Every structure is written in structure tokens, then in C-alpha cells.
Amino acid sequence: xxxDAGQAFxxxxxxxxxxxxxxxxxFAVGMAGxxxxxxxxxxxxxxxxAAQDYREQAFAGFLRDLxxxxxxxxxxxxxxxxxxxxxACRTAERLARDNGADLxxxxxxxxxxxxxxxxxxxxxxxxxxxVGTSVVPGTEDVHPTVGSRxxxxxxxxxxxxxxxxxxxxxxxxxxxxxxxxPAHPDPRxxxxxxxAVRLAATDR
Numbered sequence: 001x002x003x004d005a006g007q008a009f010x011x012x013x014x015x016x017x018x019x020x021x022x023x024x025x026x027f028a029v030g031m032a033g034x035x036x037x038x039x040x041x042x043x044x045x046x047x048x049x050a051a052q053d054y055r056e057q058a059f060a061g062f063l064r065d066l067x068x069x070x071x072x073x074x075x076x077x078x079x080x081x082x083x084x085x086x087x088a089c090r091t092a093e094r095l096a097r098d099n100g101a102d103l104x105x106x107x108x109x110x111x112x113x114x115x116x117x118x119x120x121x122x123x124x125x126x127x128x129x130x131v132g133t134s135v136v137p138g139t140e141d142v143h144p145t146v147g148s149r150x151x152x153x154x155x156x157x158x159x160x161x162x163x164x165x166x167x168x169x170x171x172x173x174x175x176x177x178x179x180x181x182p183a184h185p186d187p188r189x190x191x192x193x194x195x196a197v198r199l200a201a202t203d204r
Contacts, residue, residue, distance in 0.1 A: 039127040043148035044199055048196050050092035050108055050121035051150035052196040054085050058152065059191035066169050067182045074169060078154045078194075080116045101125040104145060111149075113200075118153040120200060149200040155201035156194050 006109040065072035076082060085184050089108035096103055104126040113120040156171035156178060169180040173193075180189065 014192075038099075039101055039125060039144040039146045042096055042101035042127070043123055043125045043146040044150075045099055046092040046096040046101075046103070046125055047121050047123040047148040047150035048109070048197060048199065049095040050085070050088040050123060051152045052093040053088040054082075054110075054119065054121070055152050055191045055195045055197055057086055057088070058082050058195055059103070062194065063182065063185075067178065076160050077116060077176075078156065078158055080118065081154070082119070085110045085119075085121070088121060092121065095102050096125045100129060101127050106147075113151045113153065115153075120149050120151045122147065122149050151198055151200045153196050153198070154194065155196050 016160075020182070061083055062074050062077045065074035065077070088110070092108040093103050102125060103123070105124045108120065108121060108123045111120045111122050112118075124145065126145040127143050129143070154171035155175075159170040159172050159177070169182075171178040171194075178193070180186075
């Protein structure tokens with residue numbers, strides 16, 4: 001019996017070592033998942049920052065063009081013909097840095113949205129921090145890279161011929177009819193009233 005116990009002890013040690021290695025490997029996988037999730041959050045924040053920056057630009061551009069009546073083409077902001085994105089990608093870069101990541105690869109780029117009236121921002125970031133040291137060789141040098149997309153979409157549609165002969169811009173909005181008078185601006189009117197920002201599904 002003692003002889004059998006002596007033979008079993010090395011097998012026990014090997015089994016315990018194998019279980020310990022498996023546990024550490026699972027922990028390494030968890031570390032990698034956590035690092036990727038953190039990078040995903042940085043990518044989402046950067047993409048949303050770019051879209052929100054452009055939303056403010058679109059709102060200011062709409063008011064500028066509306067004030068320039070009759071020469072201002074304010075309707076263009078609601079049918080996908082707005083100005084170039086301007087500072088949007090610089091804002092995305094700053095948000096990525098604030099969240100421990102850097103723009104990488106394609107970086108930040110405007111792109112057509114899911115329909116002609118929308119504009120998307122595709123952002124790719126890489127984490128500055130590696131996954132961390134683990135039983136899996138090289139994980140400390142692995143820096144997750146994740147892409148995200150945010151979309152700017154009008155929440156209002158210009159009412160058919162609703163502004164003819166008046167100083168108003170009239171809209172049919174998700175929340176109901178809306179009239180905008182540039183001579184008497186409503187302080188409650190903001191960029192969020194006219195444009196929505198949302199994250200979009202991406203396979204990157």
C-alpha cells in the first residue's frame with residue numbers, strides 16, 4: 001500500500017500542476033478580454049466624441065445658413081450635404097488619449113452613414129497598455145486594437161414647403177412639429193433637438 005501511495009504522489013503533483021496552469025491560462029484569457037473591453041470603451045468614446053463634435057458643427061451651420069436667408073441653404077444639413085467634419089477627428093483623438101489609447105491604422109475617418117441623410121465616423125484605436133504578464137508567452141507585448149462607429153442622424157425633416165414666404169424653418173421631428181425663428185431663437189433649442197448621435201454595429 002505504501003508503495004502504491006508513493007507511486008501516486010508524482011501523479012498527484014502533475015495533476016495539481018496541470019490544474020494550476022489551466023487556471024492561470026483561464027486568468028490570462030480573462031486579462032485579454034478585460035484589456036479588449038477597455039480598448040472597446042476607448043474606441044466607443046472616441047467615435048461618439050467625433051460624432052458629437054460634428055453634431056454641434058451641424059447645428060451651428062444650420063443656424064448660420066438659416067440666418068443668411070434667402071441665400072442660405074439650411075436644408076442641406078438634413079439631407080447629407082453638410083460641411084466637412086472640421087475638428088471632429090481631433091476631438092476623437094483627444095478622447096482616445098484620455099482613455100489610454102491612441103488612434104491607429106485608419107484612425108478616425110468620416111464615412112457615409114446607413115442612409116443618405118446620415119454621416120458616420122469610423123475610429124480605430126490601440127491600447128497603450130499591453131495585456132499584461134501571464135503564463136501565455138508574449139501577452140505583455142499584446143496591445144488590443146478595436147474599431148468603433150458612431151452615426152449622426154437628423155431627428156427632424158424639413159416640412160414640405162413649410163418655410164415658403166416666412167422667416168421660419170419648419171420641421172416634422174421625431175417629437176412632433178417644430179418651427180425655428182432665427183430672429184427669436186428658443187434657448188431650449190439645442191443640437192440634440194435636431195440631430196441624434198448613436199453607436200452603430202461594427203464587426204471590427
